[in-house]
Amino acid sequence: MKTFGWLGGVVLLLFLAGCRYTFLPLDPGKPLPPERPFVVARLEKGAEEAILVLRVERLPSPGYLHLKWFREEALLQEKALFLEEPGSYRVSFPLSQGYHRLVGLWAGGVLFQLDLGTPSLPDPDEEEEKGNGQEG
Numbered sequence: 001m002k003t004f005g006w007l008g009g010v011v012l013l014l015f016l017a018g019c020r021y022t023f024l025p026l027d028p029g030k031p032l033p034p035e036r037p038f039v040v041a042r043l044e045k046g047a048e049e050a051i052l053v054l055r056v057e058r059l060p061s062p063g064y065l066h067l068k069w070f071r072e073e074a075l076l077q078e079k080a081l082f083l084e085e086p087g088s089y090r091v092s093f094p095l096s097q098g099y100h101r102l103v104g105l106w107a108g109g110v111l112f113q114l115d116l117g118t119p120s121l122p123d124p125d126e127e128e129e130k131g132n133g134q135e136g
Helices: 002-017 124-130
Strands: 038-045 049-058 063-071 074-083 087-094 100-106 109-116
Touching: 038 100, 038 109, 049 100, 063 087, 074 087
Parallel strands: none
Antiparallel strands: 038 049, 049 087, 063 074, 063 100, 100 109
């Protein structure tokens, strides 16, 4: 009878050990804030200019937001906007006919890309007529 009690205690101990949490500490704490800002950006089309309307919601530290303005593949203009705190900002860029793209860079990485117009893509039917280099 003594062996049965000892064996029952070991089984009970193994059962209770399986019910514990498998990570320590039990409360992992608050996660660290992201290292990049959170922004809401849009491009408004005017008569002769495009206006970037930028709302900064979260900014981990002050720094420069580099803006690159393209028409098709050509870089037209670069601007640097110093962001000190959350808030609203407006920046204008020259606008002409064609496809335009604005790229916002923060700490060397792309934060956003905004487009105006339609990119000029090759006609798919034209590509078919050229063939793929094989003779039939």
